[in-house]
Amino acid sequence: MGINDLLSRLPGGSEYNYSFFELGWRGKTVHIDAAGALFECAAAFASDFISGNHTPALVVWARKLVYLRSICGWNMVVYMDGRTNPAKQFEDERRTQRRLEAVERNDLRGQIKNTPEYYAEAMEVCKFLNIDVRVAHDEADPQVSYVSIKGLCIPVTIDSDLLAYGVPKICIFKLFEKEVFRIIDLTRDDVEEGEYKLFDLYKAHGAITFQLYAGCLGCDFTAVRSGIKGIGYEKFIEAAAAVDGQLTAATLAASLWRSFPQILEKNSFDNLTGVEAHLQEVVDVYAQGKVYDSEANIRDINDKLISPASPQTKQHMSGTVNCRTGEPHPQPFREKLLSLQRNCNQLIATTAADVSNIEGIRLPASRESPVNCNVTELRNFIACRGGKVGGTKNELVKTVKANQFLEKQVSRNYVQRDVNKEGSLFHKSINSTSSSMAQILTDLHSNGNKFDTKTRGLIALAFRCHEQGLFEEEYANIARVSPELPPDLIYRSYAHVGMSLQQKSIADSLKRMFMANEVTCHALALLPEERRAIIFTKCIASMKADEKREKTADNQTKKDEYTQLIELLYEDTDRETSRHDLGVFVKVGRTYCTKCVAGQGDCRHKIGACHTSTPYLCLVQLGKDI
Structure with missing residues (x-):
């Protein structure tokens, strides 16, 4: 183009x-x-x-x-x-x-x-x-x-x-x-x-x-x-x-x-x-390109008048007729547009699910501001949106206020699907350390109807890669074939609300997670013809990056678990310009995260999974100023 x-x-x-x-x-x-x-x-x-x-x-x-x-x-x-x-x-x-x-x-x-x-x-x-x-x-x-x-x-x-x-x-x-x-x-x-x-x-x-x-x-x-x-x-x-x-x-x-x-x-x-x-x-x-002026007169790009406005040019410019032909839309399509007019608000809202029963969806009504909330209430509010809940109360208050500001601007919440204990987000096989990648992908695929179209497509693609034997689980082999992950892609994809791109806290948070989380399963599937890769990761989170503060029956720390599915797009490289021909990741596509309540994976967890798949980014780089 x-x-x-x-x-x-x-x-x-x-x-x-x-x-x-x-x-x-x-x-x-x-x-x-x-x-x-x-x-x-x-x-x-x-x-x-x-x-x-x-x-x-x-x-x-x-x-x-x-x-x-x-x-x-x-x-x-x-x-x-x-x-x-x-x-x-x-x-x-x-x-x-x-x-x-x-x-x-x-x-x-x-x-x-x-x-x-x-x-x-x-x-x-x-x-x-x-x-x-x-x-x-x-x-x-x-x-x-x-x-x-x-x-x-x-x-x-x-x-x-x-x-x-x-x-x-x-x-x-x-x-x-x-x-x-x-x-x-x-x-x-x-x-x-x-x-x-x-x-x-x-x-x-x-x-x-x-x-x-x-x-x-x-x-x-x-x-x-x-x-x-x-x-x-x-x-x-x-x-x-x-x-x-x-x-x-x-x-x-x-x-x-x-x-x-x-x-x-x-x-x-x-x-x-x-x-x-x-x-x-x-x-x-x-x-000599033809354009409309503000009155629907036809002019050339140098502002020379070609022909004056008419009812037809006004209709065409306003979009009330077919933009290609200038002919009226057929009646069935006009009815479809009327229906869209009545339901446009549903496009702006991120869900039609009942969010009232999700813990932390809003602050207690008795509190006038985040400052008056206790730490547990602040953490529930942040965790509900997939955010990091560590830090002092003052830091939590700042994060809550940042969320409130964005939600006021957009006038909607961020929860994308009905989150309940029977839903696939909380399915037992996902949160079991004994579950293999095959078990988890099979389970997710069989519960595909519980997901939105975008996530369902990602799960189907990952399941297809599994069936075709495309996933590589040996890290030594992954490091030899994985495309490069540029540092700027990590920063651009790190989408936490409340984290400023001008603060080192992004790098600090990422480094803590990289070094402390225990990866129990990690696999990479490459689809060269489509220039895309699928990452599957299962982690046990450390307390430093954990969003729970619970104990097991024998009073041991209960560590959180999460599964990540990530789609990455990459472009080819050559040895002359990039010193390798493995390719370079250019975009994080569809993601799914069982740890984040909203399930979008638009969080630090997906960046940790991306980092695990590439040998081309060292932790030293993450300490630099952005």
């Missing part, structure tokens, strides 16, 4: 950030191109989405919007894709072919496509949250570029095309839900000349630099995804730098023809005119 090999050639293109909150955009208007974010939400629940159940994806979408609105304080304007851009015909054909191939190899994620119905449902969620949402005339890329340039705002997108449309500063995410993103700022004045040669060309010639670069290296608008095969970054820079005067399709084509005629001929260009026409066609797409 976007322009090939562009971002790494620009300042900020290799610098990843991991927190939208830390951008400090509270109170600012933020334009969001929703296509990439919605695709990610759908891909997380690919099986449900493909079967027509969009609800799990919409739940993730809704909760992320609540976070951005209430916690980050963004004044969002969200844009959905509109009509199909004719200039994108070749890319649409390529994507259709990739989806067909994904069906053949049973790749569910590869079959995902944002549909008009999905966009309409996502818009209803925005409206329910009082977030401004609109449909673009064509794709959202030029629309978001247009409003960002006019409003001097920084857009949030997954698409590098916005730079070619003329936006000088963008927030481009790799993972929306996990907040992995880069900031590309073309207004920077702290970059030495020659450090980024493409950036130097941009400063000299403007956005047409990226438009011509897209024509050479490939983008969504080129007939071949690779553009002009054989013309890469170095050859583009050489040809563009040789242009005397203004950089245009004509002058660059002439320079390319002089320097690399054989390469152009191999790409079926018979003469200079053909090269110029190819480049000019791409430039025209970026320069």
Whole structure:
């Protein structure tokens, strides 16, 4: 998606950030191109989405919007894709072919496509949250570029095309839900000349630099995804730098023809005119993109009026009709949207379970504030949310207040499923030291109907790995095959409420757990074709990390036990750049933890399990300042 090999050639293109909150955009208007974010939400629940159940994806979408609105304080304007851009015909054909191939190899994620119905449902969620949402005339890329340039705002997108449309500063995410993103700022004045040669060309010639670069290296608008095969970054820079005067399709084509005629001929260009026409066609797409203004008039991206607003354009921009065709939605789907309007609040709530009987779900009504509670009441409140209950009363009070602040912002609690003594979270076989991995996975799988869709899918995947004999239980073997676990992934995945990323308490807590907890069973399964790993861990917690203070019948300390299932995604590495070819973990996916009451495993326990699987992170690194 976007322009090939562009971002790494620009300042900020290799610098990843991991927190939208830390951008400090509270109170600012933020334009969001929703296509990439919605695709990610759908891909997380690919099986449900493909079967027509969009609800799990919409739940993730809704909760992320609540976070951005209430916690980050963004004044969002969200844009959905509109009509199909004719200039994108070749890319649409390529994507259709990739989806067909994904069906053949049973790749569910590869079959995902944002549909008009999905966009309409996502818009209803925005409206329910009082977030401004609109449909673009064509794709959202030029629309978001247009409003960002006019409003001097920084857009949030997954698409590098916005730079070619003329936006000088963008927030481009790799993972929306996990907040992995880069900031590309073309207004920077702290970059030495020659450090980024493409950036130097941009400063000299403007956005047409990226438009011509897209024509050479490939983008969504080129007939071949690779553009002009054989013309890469170095050859583009050489040809563009040789242009005397203004950089245009004509002058660059002439320079390319002089320097690399054989390469152009191999790409079926018979003469200079053909090269110029190819480049000019791409430039025209970026320069003439159609957008709506605030009144639904159709303009080009340079604000030239193409046609005045009409009832049809107003309906289309508001999202009351099919975003692709402009036709009214069929009656059955209109009824479905009405039902969604009535039940949107259920997407924001994390559960419909009765939480009143869960100990610690709220502080005693007789207490006016956490300060007036005793230590046991504070610990119950924190443990109910999967938090760490060690520390002084003052520290516990701070953690409780942090939880209360977040829950006030989101207006919901965090419990995801009905927790009861008969439920699988508390099943005896899970909490028995004699239980093997096979027994536990079989038990979890047979109780799959007690879990939500996301957790059920993780358990099914782990059970399949067990049946196929993919789990390796010998740590010496695990250490030889496990991908690298970067320190930043540990910190980004350590999600305790009340723990500041600026405090060393994160590292201290992790180190205590790593050194004190007793791992009774640990196994790793690698799925190379899917670039994912499954970790199974069973631990007996030490008192330092324990959330219980109980005694056994013979008055010995009763140690807590917990089982972890974790899905990790990884990318390939090579010996030249990473000194090993084992791969590197890039994302913690689905998790399940029997120790945390909510069962999400969004806690320190999952990080301990991840750490056990990799030899590439030593405890010394965890002592550094973050």
